[in-house]
Structure formats: C-alpha cells, structure tokens
Amino acid sequence: MSEARQLQCLECGRTAPPNGDWESGTHPTLGSMTKCPGCGSTNVQTKR
Numbered sequence: 001m002s003e004a005r006q007l008q009c010l011e012c013g014r015t016a017p018p019n020g021d022w023e024s025g026t027h028p029t030l031g032s033m034t035k036c037p038g039c040g041s042t043n044v045q046t047k048r
C-alpha cells in the first residue's frame, strides 16, 4: 500500500501528494473538493 499517488491540477499542471499543501473548497453541488493553492481551481484529479 505504498502507491506514489499524486494529485494534479488540470488548470496549471501542478502536482503534489494528496496530503500536500492542497486547499479545500466547497462546491455547491459536489460538496468538499480539493482546491489548487496556485491557481484556485478545483479541477484537481488523481494522477495515475
């Protein structure tokens, strides 16, 4: 269980581990989301 999973911001291309310095935002319909601290986008997905 030591996968090197990363989250990637699809807007600016930033990558960081899920426990990194991502911010959390709240989406009106989707609830809690990961938010990029660099560009403020919530378009962040797990990179694999």
Ligand SMILES: [Zn+2]
Binding pocket: 009, 010, 011, 012, 013, 014, 036, 037, 038, 039, 040, 041
């Ligand atoms: Zn970004």
